Amino acid sequence: MKPSARTQFIEAGLRLYPQYGYRKLSVRLLAAESGLSAGMFHHLFTGKDAFIAKLWQQHYETTFGSIDFISDGHTLPLEQLRHTIRLLAHALRDNLDWVNRLFADSSDGVAAADIFLHHHAAQYSDRLYDLLGKCFPNMAFSDLVSRMSYILSSVITPMFLAVRFDNMGILPEKVRTFTPDLLTDEAIEQRITWAFSTLSA
Structure with missing residues:
Protein backbone atom coordinates (compact mmCIF):
# COMPACT_ATOMS: atom_id res chain seq x y z
CA MET A 1 0.00 0.00 0.00
CA LYS A 2 1.41 3.38 -1.01
CA PRO A 3 2.09 5.71 1.95
CA SER A 4 0.04 8.87 2.29
CA ALA A 5 1.33 12.16 0.87
CA ARG A 6 1.95 13.40 4.42
CA THR A 7 4.06 10.33 5.17
CA GLN A 8 5.97 10.74 1.90
CA PHE A 9 6.88 14.31 2.80
CA ILE A 10 7.95 13.28 6.30
CA GLU A 11 10.09 10.44 4.95
CA ALA A 12 11.67 12.84 2.44
CA GLY A 13 12.43 15.25 5.28
CA LEU A 14 13.97 12.50 7.39
CA ARG A 15 16.35 11.70 4.54
CA LEU A 16 17.22 15.31 3.69
CA TYR A 17 17.40 17.09 7.05
CA PRO A 18 20.87 15.87 8.14
CA GLN A 19 22.33 17.15 4.87
CA TYR A 20 20.52 20.48 4.57
CA GLY A 21 19.43 21.49 8.05
CA TYR A 22 16.66 23.89 8.93
CA ARG A 23 17.58 26.85 6.75
CA LYS A 24 18.37 25.00 3.50
CA LEU A 25 15.64 22.35 3.66
CA SER A 26 13.20 24.00 1.28
CA VAL A 27 9.72 23.01 0.18
CA ARG A 28 11.12 22.68 -3.34
CA LEU A 29 13.68 20.09 -2.16
CA LEU A 30 11.03 18.20 -0.21
CA ALA A 31 8.70 18.14 -3.19
CA ALA A 32 11.44 16.88 -5.50
CA GLU A 33 12.56 14.19 -3.04
CA SER A 34 9.03 12.95 -2.37
CA GLY A 35 7.86 13.18 -5.98
CA LEU A 36 4.96 15.40 -4.92
CA SER A 37 4.11 19.03 -5.57
CA ALA A 38 4.91 22.08 -3.46
CA GLY A 39 1.20 22.85 -3.55
CA MET A 40 0.48 19.50 -1.88
CA PHE A 41 2.99 20.37 0.86
CA HIS A 42 1.20 23.66 1.60
CA HIS A 43 -2.12 21.83 1.61
CA LEU A 44 -0.90 19.32 4.20
CA PHE A 45 1.25 21.49 6.49
CA THR A 46 0.66 24.97 7.87
CA GLY A 47 4.24 25.92 7.07
CA LYS A 48 7.86 24.90 7.18
CA ASP A 49 8.15 25.45 10.95
CA ALA A 50 5.25 23.08 11.66
CA PHE A 51 6.73 20.52 9.27
CA ILE A 52 10.21 20.68 10.83
CA ALA A 53 8.75 20.39 14.33
CA LYS A 54 6.85 17.27 13.23
CA LEU A 55 10.01 15.92 11.63
CA TRP A 56 12.11 16.40 14.74
CA GLN A 57 9.47 14.89 16.99
CA GLN A 58 8.96 11.82 14.82
CA HIS A 59 12.68 11.19 14.59
CA TYR A 60 13.05 11.64 18.34
CA GLU A 61 10.23 9.22 19.13
CA THR A 62 11.62 6.48 16.89
CA THR A 63 15.18 6.81 18.21
CA PHE A 64 15.65 8.41 21.64
CA GLY A 65 12.06 8.03 22.78
CA SER A 66 12.50 4.27 23.09
CA ILE A 67 15.36 4.47 25.61
CA ASP A 68 14.42 2.33 28.58
CA PHE A 69 14.97 3.74 32.05
CA ILE A 70 14.73 0.50 34.05
Whole structure:
Protein backbone atom coordinates (compact mmCIF):
# COMPACT_ATOMS: atom_id res chain seq x y z
CA MET A 1 0.00 0.00 0.00
CA LYS A 2 1.41 3.38 -1.01
CA PRO A 3 2.09 5.71 1.95
CA SER A 4 0.04 8.87 2.29
CA ALA A 5 1.33 12.16 0.87
CA ARG A 6 1.95 13.40 4.42
CA THR A 7 4.06 10.33 5.17
CA GLN A 8 5.97 10.74 1.90
CA PHE A 9 6.88 14.31 2.80
CA ILE A 10 7.95 13.28 6.30
CA GLU A 11 10.09 10.44 4.95
CA ALA A 12 11.67 12.84 2.44
CA GLY A 13 12.43 15.25 5.28
CA LEU A 14 13.97 12.50 7.39
CA ARG A 15 16.35 11.70 4.54
CA LEU A 16 17.22 15.31 3.69
CA TYR A 17 17.40 17.09 7.05
CA PRO A 18 20.87 15.87 8.14
CA GLN A 19 22.33 17.15 4.87
CA TYR A 20 20.52 20.48 4.57
CA GLY A 21 19.43 21.49 8.05
CA TYR A 22 16.66 23.89 8.93
CA ARG A 23 17.58 26.85 6.75
CA LYS A 24 18.37 25.00 3.50
CA LEU A 25 15.64 22.35 3.66
CA SER A 26 13.20 24.00 1.28
CA VAL A 27 9.72 23.01 0.18
CA ARG A 28 11.12 22.68 -3.34
CA LEU A 29 13.68 20.09 -2.16
CA LEU A 30 11.03 18.20 -0.21
CA ALA A 31 8.70 18.14 -3.19
CA ALA A 32 11.44 16.88 -5.50
CA GLU A 33 12.56 14.19 -3.04
CA SER A 34 9.03 12.95 -2.37
CA GLY A 35 7.86 13.18 -5.98
CA LEU A 36 4.96 15.40 -4.92
CA SER A 37 4.11 19.03 -5.57
CA ALA A 38 4.91 22.08 -3.46
CA GLY A 39 1.20 22.85 -3.55
CA MET A 40 0.48 19.50 -1.88
CA PHE A 41 2.99 20.37 0.86
CA HIS A 42 1.20 23.66 1.60
CA HIS A 43 -2.12 21.83 1.61
CA LEU A 44 -0.90 19.32 4.20
CA PHE A 45 1.25 21.49 6.49
CA THR A 46 0.66 24.97 7.87
CA GLY A 47 4.24 25.92 7.07
CA LYS A 48 7.86 24.90 7.18
CA ASP A 49 8.15 25.45 10.95
CA ALA A 50 5.25 23.08 11.66
CA PHE A 51 6.73 20.52 9.27
CA ILE A 52 10.21 20.68 10.83
CA ALA A 53 8.75 20.39 14.33
CA LYS A 54 6.85 17.27 13.23
CA LEU A 55 10.01 15.92 11.63
CA TRP A 56 12.11 16.40 14.74
CA GLN A 57 9.47 14.89 16.99
CA GLN A 58 8.96 11.82 14.82
CA HIS A 59 12.68 11.19 14.59
CA TYR A 60 13.05 11.64 18.34
CA GLU A 61 10.23 9.22 19.13
CA THR A 62 11.62 6.48 16.89
CA THR A 63 15.18 6.81 18.21
CA PHE A 64 15.65 8.41 21.64
CA GLY A 65 12.06 8.03 22.78
CA SER A 66 12.50 4.27 23.09
CA ILE A 67 15.36 4.47 25.61
CA ASP A 68 14.42 2.33 28.58
CA PHE A 69 14.97 3.74 32.05
CA ILE A 70 14.73 0.50 34.05
CA SER A 71 12.47 1.00 37.04
CA ASP A 72 11.41 -2.52 37.93
CA GLY A 73 12.52 -2.24 41.56
CA HIS A 74 14.87 -5.22 41.23
CA THR A 75 17.81 -3.75 39.31
CA LEU A 76 20.42 -1.87 41.36
CA PRO A 77 20.53 1.88 40.61
CA LEU A 78 24.13 1.72 39.35
CA GLU A 79 23.19 -0.99 36.85
CA GLN A 80 20.12 1.00 35.82
CA LEU A 81 22.34 4.01 35.18
CA ARG A 82 24.89 1.98 33.27
CA HIS A 83 22.14 0.43 31.12
CA THR A 84 20.65 3.86 30.36
CA ILE A 85 24.02 5.41 29.48
CA ARG A 86 24.68 2.48 27.13
CA LEU A 87 21.34 2.94 25.35
CA LEU A 88 21.83 6.70 25.14
CA ALA A 89 25.34 6.29 23.71
CA HIS A 90 24.10 3.84 21.07
CA ALA A 91 21.19 6.09 20.11
CA LEU A 92 23.50 9.08 19.76
CA ARG A 93 26.07 7.07 17.80
CA ASP A 94 23.41 5.80 15.40
CA ASN A 95 22.06 9.33 14.87
CA LEU A 96 25.18 11.50 14.96
CA ASP A 97 24.36 13.15 11.65
CA TRP A 98 20.96 14.19 12.97
CA VAL A 99 22.17 15.33 16.37
CA ASN A 100 25.10 17.29 14.93
CA ARG A 101 22.77 19.00 12.45
CA LEU A 102 20.33 19.90 15.22
CA PHE A 103 23.16 21.38 17.30
CA ALA A 104 24.39 23.27 14.23
CA ASP A 105 20.91 24.71 13.68
CA SER A 106 20.79 25.76 17.31
CA SER A 107 24.21 27.43 16.99
CA ASP A 108 22.97 29.13 13.82
CA GLY A 109 20.23 30.87 15.77
CA VAL A 110 17.26 28.65 14.93
CA ALA A 111 15.04 29.27 17.96
CA ALA A 112 12.90 26.18 17.31
CA ALA A 113 16.02 23.99 17.54
CA ASP A 114 16.91 25.59 20.90
CA ILE A 115 13.43 24.92 22.24
CA PHE A 116 13.42 21.33 21.01
CA LEU A 117 16.87 20.55 22.44
CA HIS A 118 16.11 22.23 25.76
CA HIS A 119 12.83 20.36 26.20
CA HIS A 120 14.20 16.90 25.47
CA ALA A 121 17.59 17.40 27.14
CA ALA A 122 15.79 18.50 30.30
CA GLN A 123 13.74 15.29 30.29
CA TYR A 124 16.84 13.11 30.06
CA SER A 125 18.81 15.21 32.49
CA ASP A 126 16.17 14.89 35.22
CA ARG A 127 15.97 11.11 34.82
CA LEU A 128 19.73 10.61 34.69
CA TYR A 129 20.29 12.72 37.81
CA ASP A 130 17.49 10.85 39.56
CA LEU A 131 19.29 7.57 38.85
CA LEU A 132 22.67 8.96 39.88
CA GLY A 133 21.15 10.33 43.09
CA LYS A 134 19.87 6.83 43.90
CA CYS A 135 23.40 5.48 43.38
CA PHE A 136 24.84 8.06 45.81
CA PRO A 137 21.93 9.07 48.07
CA ASN A 138 23.99 11.12 50.52
CA MET A 139 26.05 13.01 47.96
CA ALA A 140 25.73 16.77 47.49
CA PHE A 141 24.13 17.72 44.18
CA SER A 142 27.25 19.63 43.13
CA ASP A 143 29.21 16.37 43.38
CA LEU A 144 26.53 14.56 41.37
CA VAL A 145 26.95 17.18 38.65
CA SER A 146 30.70 16.52 38.58
CA ARG A 147 30.16 12.77 38.34
CA MET A 148 27.55 13.04 35.62
CA SER A 149 29.82 15.37 33.66
CA TYR A 150 32.59 12.81 33.97
CA ILE A 151 30.37 9.94 32.74
CA LEU A 152 29.01 11.83 29.74
CA SER A 153 32.36 13.32 28.75
CA SER A 154 34.01 9.90 29.01
CA VAL A 155 31.41 7.88 27.13
CA ILE A 156 29.62 10.22 24.72
CA THR A 157 31.78 13.25 24.00
CA PRO A 158 34.52 11.29 22.15
CA MET A 159 31.99 10.37 19.45
CA PHE A 160 30.97 13.98 18.85
CA LEU A 161 34.50 15.35 18.91
CA ALA A 162 35.89 12.61 16.67
CA VAL A 163 33.27 13.19 13.99
CA ARG A 164 33.36 16.99 14.28
CA PHE A 165 37.16 17.21 14.17
CA ASP A 166 37.28 14.68 11.35
CA ASN A 167 34.78 16.74 9.33
CA MET A 168 36.84 19.88 10.00
CA GLY A 169 39.96 18.11 8.72
CA ILE A 170 42.03 18.96 11.79
CA LEU A 171 42.83 15.43 12.96
CA PRO A 172 46.29 14.07 12.16
CA GLU A 173 46.06 11.23 9.64
CA LYS A 174 47.33 8.63 12.12
CA VAL A 175 44.49 9.60 14.48
CA ARG A 176 41.88 9.99 11.73
CA THR A 177 42.44 6.38 10.68
CA PHE A 178 41.10 5.18 14.02
CA THR A 179 38.16 7.59 14.33
CA PRO A 180 35.57 4.98 13.22
CA ASP A 181 36.82 2.69 15.98
CA LEU A 182 35.49 5.13 18.59
CA LEU A 183 31.96 4.48 17.35
CA THR A 184 31.90 0.68 17.67
CA ASP A 185 29.83 -1.16 20.28
CA GLU A 186 33.06 -2.48 21.78
CA ALA A 187 34.56 0.99 22.15
CA ILE A 188 31.40 2.35 23.76
CA GLU A 189 31.34 -0.57 26.20
CA GLN A 190 35.01 -0.06 27.02
CA ARG A 191 34.46 3.62 27.82
CA ILE A 192 31.45 2.74 29.97
CA THR A 193 33.54 0.18 31.87
CA TRP A 194 36.32 2.71 32.48
CA ALA A 195 33.90 5.44 33.54
CA PHE A 196 31.91 3.27 35.92
CA SER A 197 35.02 1.66 37.39
CA THR A 198 36.23 5.11 38.37
CA LEU A 199 32.74 6.16 39.50
CA SER A 200 32.46 3.18 41.85
CA ALA A 201 35.96 3.49 43.25
